Amino acid sequence: MAYRYILFYKPYDVLTQFTDAESENKRSTLKDYIPISSVYPVGRLDRDSEGLLLLTDDGQMQHRLSDPKFAHPRTYWVQVEKIPSEDAIAHLQSGITIQNYRTRPTKVQLLSAEPLLPPRDPPIRFRKNIPTAWLEMTLTEGKNRQVRRMTAAVGFPTLRLVRVAIAHLRLDGLEPGQWRELNPEELKLLHRI
Numbered sequence: 001m002a003y004r005y006i007l008f009y010k011p012y013d014v015l016t017q018f019t020d021a022e023s024e025n026k027r028s029t030l031k032d033y034i035p036i037s038s039v040y041p042v043g044r045l046d047r048d049s050e051g052l053l054l055l056t057d058d059g060q061m062q063h064r065l066s067d068p069k070f071a072h073p074r075t076y077w078v079q080v081e082k083i084p085s086e087d088a089i090a091h092l093q094s095g096i097t098i099q100n101y102r103t104r105p106t107k108v109q110l111l112s113a114e115p116l117l118p119p120r121d122p123p124i125r126f127r128k129n130i131p132t133a134w135l136e137m138t139l140t141e142g143k144n145r146q147v148r149r150m151t152a153a154v155g156f157p158t159l160r161l162v163r164v165a166i167a168h169l170r171l172d173g174l175e176p177g178q179w180r181e182l183n184p185e186e187l188k189l190l191h192r193i
Contacts, residue, residue, distance in 0.1 A: 003058035011176035051163030
């Protein structure tokens with residue numbers, strides 16, 4: 001039996017699960033987008049985050065990509081309130097303490113221009129007197145709401161968070177709500193992780 005490996009561009013306000021038994025109000029789930037019942041997400045993206053999600057029925061691969069000891073990279077584009085200082089970026093890069101946990105060093109760079117992304121629905125709040133900036137952050141761990149907690153800890157709250165890569169897998173070519181199977185080259189590289 002061949003395993004399935006699916007890349008999905010998770011839209012904002014979609015739960016990273018196939019069912020929602022906890023809410024009386026109907027919330028969007030993966031089932032609203034992916035008609036394959038045998039795959040499960042590798043890791044999570046919060047409901048208010050967007051971007052790349054890998055789903056598979058390969059339990060061993062799911063473990064290798066989810067277990068922190070394997071430290072595979074995940075890259076995010078993060079829109080923050082205000083323009084981060086060099087000190088704040090250096091602090092993020094070296095690791096910071098959030099909720100009694102010291103984060104691993106993180107690759108962080110200030111993007112010179114807003115990345116090309118589809119507009120978010122609903123859009124982020126706009127405040128005329130407070131500028132925003134975009135960071136690219138690459139982490140090798142994934143604690144609950146870690147990116148948001150990290151940027152807030154250095155004084156630059158996250159407004160929008162989009163995962164653009166998991167290891168070598170990229171969001172390129174997908175629009176929010178779209179999914180596709182991994183191609184043979186992507187699959188070959190994935191099995192080398």
